Amino acid sequence: MHVQCKFNAGSALRGGASMSVNDEWTGQSARCLQAALRMTHEAFAEHLGIGVRTVASWHQKPETKPRSGLQRELDTALATAPTDVTDRFHELINGGPLNLPDGAATDAELRLSEDATIVAALNWLDTHAGWDPGTARREVAARLAALDLHALQDRGVHRGRVDQRATARALAEYYGTSATGHGRYSAKFGMNTVSSTTVLTHPNWLDLDCPLFPKHDRLKLAGVTPGDNITMDEASADRAAQRLAETLALGNRMVNMPLFRLLDVDIRKHQLTGTVGVTDFVGYVVTMDLLEGELVDALTTGQPTRPRSLPLRDTYMPNLASALDVGGRMCAGGALALTAIARPADAFRSEPDYLLLIQERSGQVINAARRLAVIPKGFHQPLTDFRADAQVGATLRREMEEELFGRDDVDNTVGEQRHADPMHPTRQSEPMRWLLAEPGRLRMECTGFGLNLVSGNFEFASLIIIEDEEFWTRYGGDVQANWEASRLHQYSSRDAELLEELVNDVAWSNEGLFALLQGLRRLREIGGTRVDLPEIEWEIR
Known part of the structure; x- marks a missing residue:
């Protein structure tokens, strides 16, 4: 998933992998972390130990400020994230696009395998398109890696x-x-x-x-x-x-x-x-x-x-x-x-x-x-x-x-x-x-x-x-x-x-x-x- 993320003035991260005492997480910045982790709503909720509706609410109301306990959970999730995740997070938090690295098609296939609904849709597509099993998964993974996400968002506006x-x-x-x-x-x-x-x-x-x-x-x-x-x-x-x-x-x-x-x-x-x-x-x-x-x-x-x-x-x-x-x-x-x-x-x-x-x-x-x-x-x-x-x-x-x-x-x-x-x-x-x-x-x-x-x-x-x-x-x-x-x-x-x-x-x-x-x-x-x-x-x- 992709979101273009920017903090309010003065709150963008600079350098480190944790939030400073003057920074507060918002729904928007939490979305950036979710995108950097490449997690579904369900996976991100489980990662933080919260309900799926809370994650969904951050997408609906990006200006929302999570309560203090969740602020700490988000701090921990970012501080313990691998370097490639924090790099993606920094890029997103400063408004950059989510550029998938080499091997993104393989990474996308892993994501496709975790979502039961997407898996069902892939099986349906293989059957009705007359494709060999697994073809739809590879086709969708390749398209996901090649998406111009800013163009996709612009199309939504149009x-x-x-x-x-x-x-x-x-x-x-x-x-x-x-x-x-x-x-x-x-x-x-x-x-x-x-x-x-x-x-x-x-x-x-x-x-x-x-x-x-x-x-x-x-x-x-x-x-x-x-x-x-x-x-x-x-x-x-x-x-x-x-x-x-x-x-x-x-x-x-x-x-x-x-x-x-x-x-x-x-x-x-x-x-x-x-x-x-x-x-x-x-x-x-x-x-x-x-x-x-x-x-x-x-x-x-x-x-x-x-x-x-x-x-x-x-x-x-x-x-x-x-x-x-x-x-x-x-x-x-x-x-x-x-x-x-x-x-x-x-x-x-x-x-x-x-x-x-x-x-x-x-x-x-x-x-x-x-x-x-x-x-x-x-x-x-x-x-x-x-x-x-x-x-x-x-x-x-x-x-x-x-x-x-x-x-x-x-x-x-x-x-x-x-x-x-x-x-x-x-x-x-x-x-x-x-x-x-x-x-x-x-x-x-x-x-x-x-x-x-x-x-x-x-x-x-x-x-x-x-x-x-x-x-x-x-x-x-x-x-x-x-x-x-x-x-x-x-x-x-x-x-x-x-x-x-x-x-x-x-x-x-x-x-x-x-x-x-x-x-x-x-x-x-x-x-x-x-x-x-x-x-x-x-x-x-």
């Missing part, structure tokens, strides 16, 4: 400047229109604001008003998941190997957990039905998840985005028919929800309202990095009970615990899952136990379904309403996003002007904007006097 509207325009050009009644979701907010997205949907898939409980939430697990039938040509395999090298270099968090794959779907008002199978996350990461990067890179360099100009998209999802053929391709995805929490009137708000939560996504996430999104948002995947977890509501309840109520033990990127029933009532957070203790406190509905043309993902847009305003009084101070969000923003359901400005923000992820608009549309219908919103009318284009 990608971040491509906004939601640009991707919507580009994919409208690529896919054109459908003759089946399906089209890209757009909506008019009030009189002046019109937003278009890349979410392929249908009138029957919108305004579902579908409670996310078993009677209505009826996705089923297939007895046998059909093979993915993915064969990779040389160009696709090369891009997959490059993606794995970049993932290692940038320290992105990736865990190979089971992932639900959509096989067929039947969506109608008040009911979600369909079938899902189970696949591996790594197969998605090195295939369909590459489509977004290819598109955004074309936009940043002024390249065309027409058919036959995007090789990966031309291979994996070349037209609307292939996008709709969810059983014939790798179709992963998830659920995301606009969360509305009832609040009483107070000295600053003259009337009761709903608090609406919006997140800025971290740069460390695989999906919608550095974009605005509703919260919670997560991949649809099982924990331990694959059949029960096929329900969309199961994912949203888990994501509430993880992303809003701080439960690390249901975050599969942090550690292994050993509990027989992670969502057992005795393991629930106190806020979740309170919400489920009495009927009527928590309302969960699916408001729409679509297929995001960015990567072909399925998206279950939903609305979570906490109806009892006592919740905010009791637990409002406990609501906190996890590592997947870099920041949370509050909005009031009675502030139409600020919400219109939010809808107009070009930093949205397409699926996030889809869920926001559908959620606000439903909230306006059922929210009563807590809501003051203009009409929101959707259109299929």
Whole structure:
């Protein structure tokens, strides 16, 4: 992994291999030491005797100053490090690039062998590319050693400047229109604001008003998941190997957990039905998840985005028919929800309202990095009970615990899952136990379904309403996003002007904007006097 590291003025190391009494470690300098040691999050945490979440927090908030005990542990780790490590550390701490020495390919292969997820991805790539075992490992190691890491970071900055509207325009050009009644979701907010997205949907898939409980939430697990039938040509395999090298270099968090794959779907008002199978996350990461990067890179360099100009998209999802053929391709995805929490009137708000939560996504996430999104948002995947977890509501309840109520033990990127029933009532957070203790406190509905043309993902847009305003009084101070969000923003359901400005923000992820608009549309219908919103009318284009 690589980070460009500089201390604040006066704190850069000069000569020795230890910190002076006037120097303090920060998240940024700790990242430099991790990069110099060439350790994963897990290996570095074990080296220091700390939790993985602490290491992750240094990457999310580089200005953080570790507590005094950790300051001493970091001092010791640097003082006892080999000379080549301290040399790399000094170079990094002064802003230099991480230049891998001779034999770096061998060193990279050692790193590749330690990461179980990367090993699984390499095996997947060998199989689907038709390579001899071990070929993918050597290919990724060579790419890792050859990476221009400053250029990689610069590319991330350029990608971040491509906004939601640009991707919507580009994919409208690529896919054109459908003759089946399906089209890209757009909506008019009030009189002046019109937003278009890349979410392929249908009138029957919108305004579902579908409670996310078993009677209505009826996705089923297939007895046998059909093979993915993915064969990779040389160009696709090369891009997959490059993606794995970049993932290692940038320290992105990736865990190979089971992932639900959509096989067929039947969506109608008040009911979600369909079938899902189970696949591996790594197969998605090195295939369909590459489509977004290819598109955004074309936009940043002024390249065309027409058919036959995007090789990966031309291979994996070349037209609307292939996008709709969810059983014939790798179709992963998830659920995301606009969360509305009832609040009483107070000295600053003259009337009761709903608090609406919006997140800025971290740069460390695989999906919608550095974009605005509703919260919670997560991949649809099982924990331990694959059949029960096929329900969309199961994912949203888990994501509430993880992303809003701080439960690390249901975050599969942090550690292994050993509990027989992670969502057992005795393991629930106190806020979740309170919400489920009495009927009527928590309302969960699916408001729409679509297929995001960015990567072909399925998206279950939903609305979570906490109806009892006592919740905010009791637990409002406990609501906190996890590592997947870099920041949370509050909005009031009675502030139409600020919400219109939010809808107009070009930093949205397409699926996030889809869920926001559908959620606000439903909230306006059922929210009563807590809501003051203009009409929101959707259109299929």
